[in-house]
Amino acid sequence: MHSPHDGWRHGRSVRNGYRGVTRGLALDLGSSRTRAWIPGLGIVTDAESTDDPEGGRGHGRPVRRGRIVDPESCGRMLSRIADTALGADRSETLIVLSHPVLAGPEHRAEARELLAALGTTSVIVLNSARAAAAYAGPQDGGPLLVVDIGAELTEVTLLVDGMVRDARQAETGLSDLGPAEPPTAVVRTALDMIMEMWQQDRHGAVLGALRKGPLLAGGGALRPDITNRIAVRLGVPVRLADDPATTVVRGAGLILSSALRHAAVAPALPGPAR
Numbered sequence: 001m002h003s004p005h006d007g008w009r010h011g012r013s014v015r016n017g018y019r020g021v022t023r024g025l026a027l028d029l030g031s032s033r034t035r036a037w038i039p040g041l042g043i044v045t046d047a048e049s050t051d052d053p054e055g056g057r058g059h060g061r062p063v064r065r066g067r068i069v070d071p072e073s074c075g076r077m078l079s080r081i082a083d084t085a086l087g088a089d090r091s092e093t094l095i096v097l098s099h100p101v102l103a104g105p106e107h108r109a110e111a112r113e114l115l116a117a118l119g120t121t122s123v124i125v126l127n128s129a130r131a132a133a134a135y136a137g138p139q140d141g142g143p144l145l146v147v148d149i150g151a152e153l154t155e156v157t158l159l160v161d162g163m164v165r166d167a168r169q170a171e172t173g174l175s176d177l178g179p180a181e182p183p184t185a186v187v188r189t190a191l192d193m194i195m196e197m198w199q200q201d202r203h204g205a206v207l208g209a210l211r212k213g214p215l216l217a218g219g220g221a222l223r224p225d226i227t228n229r230i231a232v233r234l235g236v237p238v239r240l241a242d243d244p245a246t247t248v249v250r251g252a253g254l255i256l257s258s259a260l261r262h263a264a265v266a267p268a269l270p271g272p273a274r
Contacts, residue, residue, distance in 0.1 A: 018263040021121050024094040024256045025085050027078075028128070028249035029111070031063045032151030032175065032219075035246060036081050037253035039260065043246060044085050051076040065171045066100035066153045068110045075114045082118050090119040094263070096256040098248050101127040101157045102169040126255065128248045129157035129164065132217040135251030136241035145209035147190055147230070147238075148248070149220025151175045154186060156193040160205050168193035174219055186220060187229045194234070215239040217247040 026037040029049070036045035049063050051073040062074035086093060095115050099108060108125050115123045129146040137144050137159070146157045152173040158166040170189045177183060194214070198206040213236050220226045221244030231238045241247040 018094055018122050018259050020092055021094040021260065021263050022092045023086070024096065024260055025082065026096045026098075026249055026252035026256045027081070028098050028131075028246075028252060029063055029068075029074075029078075030150060031061065031066060031153065031173075033245075034063075034077065034081065035249040036085050037249045037256075038085055039253065039257050042253075043249065045081050046246070049077065051080070064152065066103060066150075066169075067107050068114075071110055071114060075117060078114055079118060091121060093120045094122045094124065094256065094259060095120050096124040096126065096252045096259070098126055098128045098131045098252045100153055100169065101129050101155050101164060101167040103127070124255065124259065126252065127157075127164065128217075129155070129159060129167070130162065131248045131251035131255065132215060132241075133159055133162065133251065134254045136217070136239065136247050137215055138212065142212070143205040143209040144212065145194070145206065145214040147194070147214050147216050147221075148218045149173065149186060149190060149216070149226065150218040154189050154193070154220070156190060156197060158197060158201075158206060158209060165205060166197050166201070168197060174223075183220070183223065183226045183229070187226055187233070190230060191233055210234060210236055213237045213239045215241075217241065217244050219245050221245070221247075 028035045032049060034047060034049045035043060037043050049061050051062060062068060062070040062077060068074050082090060097111055097115060099111060111125055112123055128148055132146050133144055141161050144159045148155045150173050152175055154170045154172050156168045157164060172186060172189045216227055216238050221240055227238055
């Protein structure tokens with residue numbers, strides 16, 4: 001069973017972690033596209049994941065298969081996004097960054113270091129499944145299956161009471177399909193992971209999540225030829241947000257907004273006696 005630490009716990013003390021922040025930025029750092037969201041404005045960036053603002057040739061992608069492979073290039077890209085969204089002064093700012101569910105500690109540490117270099121006050125790093133659930137999942141706290149089909153990764157995550165119970169990942173995505181190729185390989189990959197998870201589940205959580213209908217996110221959820229095949233093969237309806245490709249960044253934005261609200265009402269720490 002894979003159950004990675006995801007960097008965000010609702011019980012974390014705002015007094016200790018986020019006191020003093022007054023604004024924020026939510027980021028979904030993807031292999032193909034990077035999206036940014038600001039409270040009150042919504043999505044302010046939805047662009048190719050490259051450090052070249054013009055998308056010129058010769059510039060590689062800093063994120064591949066969900067991992068940061070070029071930290072220097074990634075830092076330039078994040079700095080450009082932060083400059084546009086927040087301006088030069090990033091003090092009193094909280095950034096929420098989503099990452100693949102099974103991203104290792106090296107990836108999460110690298111992401112935190114790059115965000116800290118932007119001059120932000122605080123950082124939340126959380127997994128993409130919890131972000132997607134925050135935006136488009138049911139609020140009953142029961143089991144939820146999140147199927148995220150992106151450009152270079154497909155992930156299936158079982159959440160129970162908002163926490164990761166099990167997760168599977170395959171380095172297969174939409175970019176692996178030819179221009180006219182049917183999505184057979186991607187659909188089969190997602191279904192195989194779901195069935196494997198179901199077979200190893202001893203508590204019935206996967207079955208409960210399937211009865212509700214899995215939540216589909218990522219660019220793959222925009223394609224009816226993918227969503228319809230998954231629904232038919234599983235024999236259950238699937239859940240779709242109004243814009244599945246932006247489900248993760250919008251969910252990260254909701255978590256950001258919640259943290260900012262709590263920070264605004266958190267009592268100030270007592271100062272030294274005079």
